[in-house]
Amino acid sequence: MASFVELAVEAESSIINLTELKRVDSELNKTAVSREENDERGKYGTTTYIRRFGSWFNALGKAGLEKTRTPMNLPEEDLFQNLEEIWIKLGRQPRYAEVQKPLSKYHVGTYENRFGTWRKALEKFVAYINNEERTSSEEAIRNVEVEPSTFHKTKRGINWRLRFIVMRRDNFKCKNCGRSPATDPTIILHVDHIKAWANGGETVLENLQTLCSKCNIGKSDLE
Numbered sequence: 600m601a602s603f604v605e606l607a608v609e610a611e612s613s614i615i616n617l618t619e620l621k622r623v624d625s626e627l628n629k630t631a632v633s634r635e636e637n638d639e640r641g642k643y644g645t646t647t648y649i650r651r652f653g654s655w656f657n658a659l660g661k662a663g664l665e666k667t668r669t670p671m672n673l674p675e676e677d678l679f680q681n682l683e684e685i686w687i688k689l690g691r692q693p694r695y696a697e698v699q700k701p702l703s704k705y706h707v708g709t710y711e712n713r714f715g716t717w718r719k720a721l722e723k724f725v726a727y728i729n730n731e732e733r734t735s736s737e738e739a740i741r742n743v744e745v746e747p748s749t750f751h752k753t754k755r756g757i758n759w760r761l762r763f764i765v766m767r768r769d770n771f772k773c774k775n776c777g778r779s780p781a782t783d784p785t786i787i788l789h790v791d792h793i794k795a796w797a798n799g800g801e802t803v804l805e806n807l808q809t810l811c812s813k814c815n816i817g818k819s820d821l822e
């Protein structure tokens with residue numbers, strides 16, 4: 600049986616190893632370190648961790664890192680779409696402590712695991728959105744050829760990124776009645792073609808507006 604002194608030494612070197620594992624992890628800017636990555640960058644070999652903790656997964660778990668065998672491959676798109684939904688509900692950028700159930704489908708920790716920090720997750724999201732913004736204006740589609748089958752340059756469907764851009768421009772409020780989910784949780788916002796698609800309206804920023812479901816239904820009746 601191990602003496603007290605040996606146990607203390609054991610515990611101490613475990614801490615050192617885990618600190619080192621976390622260092623490799625933050626260097627890689629993600630939360631799961633693979634064996635290969637560790638062998639390449641880490642001070643201690645993977646076998647050292649396996650000897651110490653029984654398995655590579657145990658070592659990751661002890662270090663508080665995401666284990667590579669747990670689903671890491673939740674699509675980025677899903678994480679961003681969830682972010683979009685809570686942003687719309689709040690009418691502003693979500694705060695760290697707000698990113699949890701029931702408001703958010705995924706906990707803020709999931710974002711940290713994927714992107715390194717919450718701040719980086721937000722930056723990635725904004726960059727993703729801005730990319731869409733550049734391709735969704737009248738100017739951007741000016742020289743696009745008209746699709747002969749529909750006489751349109753754009754698709755009818757409004758993807759979630761464009762929806763977000765329109766709502767952000769409209770301050771997450773209905774353009775008609777001014778109501779917003781941030782002050783009235785029963786309000787659901789939609790993005791609507793100003794000039795109807797059926798009448799040749801394109802799916803571009805300039806031809807889109809935010810309406811609440813009540814005003815949107817009222818408008819459809821008139822069309």
Ligand SMILES: [Zn+2]
Pocket residue numbers: 773774775776777778810811812813814815
């Ligand atoms: Zn309205």
